Amino acid sequence: MIELALVGCPSSGKSTFFKASTLKDAKIASYPFTTLAPDEGLAYASAKCPCIELNLNCKKCINGIRFVPIKLWDIAGLVPDAHLGRGRGIAFLDDVRQANALIQIIDISGTTDLEGNPTNDFDPSLSIEMLEKEITYWMLDIFKRDFTRAQHIIAKDFLLLLENRFTGLGIGKNHINKSISSAGLDIEKFKSWTEDQCYAFVNELRKISKPSIVIANKIDISSKNIENIKSKYPDKIIIPASADIELALREAAKHEIIEYVPGSSDFRLLKTGIDEKRMKAIDYMKSFLKKHKSTGIQEAINSTAFDILGLIVVYPVADPNKFADNKGNILPDAFLLKKGSTAHDLAYAVHEDIGKKFIAAADARTKRNISADYVLKNGDVISIKSGK
Numbered sequence: 001m002i003e004l005a006l007v008g009c010p011s012s013g014k015s016t017f018f019k020a021s022t023l024k025d026a027k028i029a030s031y032p033f034t035t036l037a038p039d040e041g042l043a044y045a046s047a048k049c050p051c052i053e054l055n056l057n058c059k060k061c062i063n064g065i066r067f068v069p070i071k072l073w074d075i076a077g078l079v080p081d082a083h084l085g086r087g088r089g090i091a092f093l094d095d096v097r098q099a100n101a102l103i104q105i106i107d108i109s110g111t112t113d114l115e116g117n118p119t120n121d122f123d124p125s126l127s128i129e130m131l132e133k134e135i136t137y138w139m140l141d142i143f144k145r146d147f148t149r150a151q152h153i154i155a156k157d158f159l160l161l162l163e164n165r166f167t168g169l170g171i172g173k174n175h176i177n178k179s180i181s182s183a184g185l186d187i188e189k190f191k192s193w194t195e196d197q198c199y200a201f202v203n204e205l206r207k208i209s210k211p212s213i214v215i216a217n218k219i220d221i222s223s224k225n226i227e228n229i230k231s232k233y234p235d236k237i238i239i240p241a242s243a244d245i246e247l248a249l250r251e252a253a254k255h256e257i258i259e260y261v262p263g264s265s266d267f268r269l270l271k272t273g274i275d276e277k278r279m280k281a282i283d284y285m286k287s288f289l290k291k292h293k294s295t296g297i298q299e300a301i302n303s304t305a306f307d308i309l310g311l312i313v314v315y316p317v318a319d320p321n322k323f324a325d326n327k328g329n330i331l332p333d334a335f336l337l338k339k340g341s342t343a344h345d346l347a348y349a350v351h352e353d354i355g356k357k358f359i360a361a362a363d364a365r366t367k368r369n370i371s372a373d374y375v376l377k378n379g380d381v382i383s384i385k386s387g388k
Contacts, residue, residue, distance in 0.1 A: 002305065004072050004305075005096050007075050008104050044301065048379070058330045096210065101211050242288065242296065246298075248285060253267070313379060316350050344372040357386040370382070
């Protein structure tokens with residue numbers, strides 16, 4: 001399963017984002033280090049369900065939107081010099097090992113500093129810079145464990161050494177080779193790399209292996225810094241958001257006060273006789289959605305999955321004529337796979353035994369047979385046949 005990590009300074013709203021995305025209990029408070037150990041839950045990427053196009057009732061989507069699970073980690077707040085042991089230090093940094101991508105939460109309102117302390121007019125761009133620096137220095141320390149004792153080996157063996165060292169961070173050979181190229185370095189001359197060149201290589205490795213998206217949280221408090229952040233980081237995906245409002249909407253939907261689909265620009269009131277205080281809050285949330293089109297939380301999950309990681313959603317079925325499994329359930333499952341994945345990859349994703357005993361596959365829409373190396377498209381409905 002794809003894994004994402006929520007990272008950022010203390011009191012930036014990570015735990016609120018986590019709870020809003022998962023509806024799982026999480027400690028939420030306006031003081032640093034509310035989260036001490038990483039919390040794990042399921043969030044969901046959303047995509048248009050094929051059942052609408054196929055005129056089917058899958059009973060798996062909400063108003064034509066299919067929600068596909070993604071593992072989400074709420075990581076303890078990061079403070080300056082964490083790589084030297086401050087805050088939770090290396091323990092924090094180790095927590096991001098399993099993540100395929102990072103969702104960085106910043107307080108766009110500028111009302112908390114790098115330590116999570118209340119303040120005014122803080123520059124949120126400093127939070128972005130600090131996080132990236134700390135992760136790079138953490139990875140640099142790992143890199144140097146081999147670099148300082150690799151002066152007697154050839155470049156080919158050094159690459160293998162790096163691959164073995166970084167495999168625990170989900171970093172492979174392609175990440176390493178691409179990072180060397182992006183940093184403008186020559187692996188054959190690695191023994192003479194300077195400190196700055198080593199940093200440049202590791203910094204590229206961080207960008208490539210742990211891609212990130214920036215969530216400008218607390219936009220409901222103040223939006224004055226958003227344009228400055230966007231102009232300062234034109235190459236980053238920056239999404240304005242309010243985790244507080246998303247959490248309130250999902251809790252209200254959970255208690256059947258409103259009908260709300262995550263990512264929507266509106267909701268429907270289900271209950272009458274609501275007291276004045278709650279009605280005022282409901283009106284405020286409606287006006288917020290009208291202005292911003294969404295709370296940004298579902299957009300953050302989707303953008304990380306589809307834009308940053310380049311995933312697609314594919315629907316495996318047993319019966320291509322009924323678009324169903326062997327029990328008659330229509331479009332029962334949805335899988336997130338990397339672009340470029342094949343029909344055979346999908347078979348393995350469904351179950352290892354099905355992958356091993358793969359015989360054939362078919363496009364359920366066209367009823368045409370497809371090869372094992374057929375490259376899947378987003379929204380494909382695929383029937384897989386395997387041996388016993």
